[in-house]
Amino acid sequence: IAGITQAPTSQILAAGRRMTLRCTQDMRHNAMYWYRQDLGLGLRLIHYSNTAGTTGKGEVPDGYSVSRANTDDFPLTLASAVPSQTSVYFCASSEGTGHLTGELFFGEGSRLTVL
Amino acid sequence: GQNIDQPTEMTATEGAIVQINCTYQTSGFNGLFWYQQHAGEAPTFLSYNVLDGLEEKGRFSSFLSRSKGYSYLLLKELQMKDSASYLCAVMDSNYQLIWGAGTKLIIKP
Numbered sequence: 001i002a003g004i005t006q007a008p009t010s011q012i013l014a015a016g017r018r019m020t021l022r023c024t025q026d027m028r029h030n031a032m033y034w035y036r037q038d039l040g041l042g043l044r045l046i047h048y049s050n051t052a053g054t055t056g057k058g059e060v061p062d063g064y065s066v067s068r069a070n071t072d073d074f075p076l077t078l079a080s081a082v083p084s085q086t087s088v089y090f091c092a093s094s095e096g097t098g099h100l101t102g103e104l105f106f107g108e109g110s111r112l113t114v115l
Numbered sequence: 116g117q118n119i120d121q122p123t124e125m126t127a128t129e130g131a132i133v134q135i136n137c138t139y140q141t142s143g144f145n146g147l148f149w150y151q152q153h154a155g156e157a158p159t160f161l162s163y164n165v166l167d168g169l170e171e172k173g174r175f176s177s178f179l180s181r182s183k184g185y186s187y188l189l190l191k192e193l194q195m196k197d198s199a200s201y202l203c204a205v206m207d208s209n210y211q212l213i214w215g216a217g218t219k220l221i222i223k224p
Contacts, residue, residue, distance in 0.1 A: 042119060042214030043158075043202070058211075090157060103148075104212075106157035 003027070004107035006091050012113045013081050021076045021110045023091035031094045032074040033058075033104065034066060036087040043090070049074055081114045088112075117141045119215035121203050126221045127193055135188045135201050135218045143208020149177055149188045150202040152217065158202055161188070190220075198222045 004025045013019050025032065034046040045058030049068040063085060065077045078085055088111050092104040118140045127133040139147070146165040150158040164170055164179035164186060176189040188201055200217040207213055 040216055042204075042216045043212075044214070045211070103160045103163065104150075104158075106159070108157050109155075 004091055004093055004105060006089075006107035006110050008110060009108070010111040012115065013078075015081055015083060015114055017081050019078045019081055019112070021078075021089055021091075021112070023074045023076070023107060024072050025074075025091075025093045025105075026072065027093060027095075027105065028071060029093035029095050029105070030071070032068065033092045033094075034064070034074070034076045035090045035092065036060065037090060037109075038087050046076065046089075078112075081112075083114045086112060086114045117205075117207060117213050119203055119205060119213055121201075121215040121218045123216070124219045124221065126223060127190075129193055129195060129222055129224050131193050132189065132191050133193060133220065135190070135203075135220065137186045137188070137203035137215060139184050139186070139203070139205045139213070139215075141205045141207045141213055144181060145206040145208065145210055147177075147179055147186050148204045148206070148212070149186075150204065151199050152202060153199045161201075193222050195222050195224070 007022045030051045033048045035043040037043050044060045046064050047066040049055045052068050052071045055066050088109050090109050091107040094104050121137045149161040151161050152158040162177040169178045174191045179186045200219045202217045203215040204212045
């Protein structure tokens, strides 16, 4: 089934550890995004990529980094995890470039707990 | 600042109609989206409005008034599977999506 795959589904992590959340899509979408979702708050954009080889900062980029070596993969790295990064992380993609097309396709999410 | 407001929670009865409101204040406007998110799952796209008026798609309709900064999602003939959170999002002048916190809809038999 075509779509977006995220891994891991869930992870408990000690503070200070490095962690990479993986995201792969097979829809050949140009744009990809990482959001975090916290109770009582709307989805917040961490980083985005309009096309392979380019990345940009979203609303809450601090403590996170991304890379986009190819069209399909868009990993999110927490260099040194802190408890405030406990959240559900969603990877998403859209056709075209950037946010212009609007409709986003989301992965199933990665629930991260930092202790 | 930019702001999207929607009720935190609503309750409705199976078979009835419910209207979920969304008001927004953003830097510019390039469209409004509604997404559905079942508990523990990913959001899925429901509708997109960029012009004023009503867009109907089966049991779901979405309305937009740009002058009032207002939208609503109307769900008819409610089914138990409609129990979910409904997320309102506005695309601003920089084509960035601003998301509301979501409205949790509880359907009772």
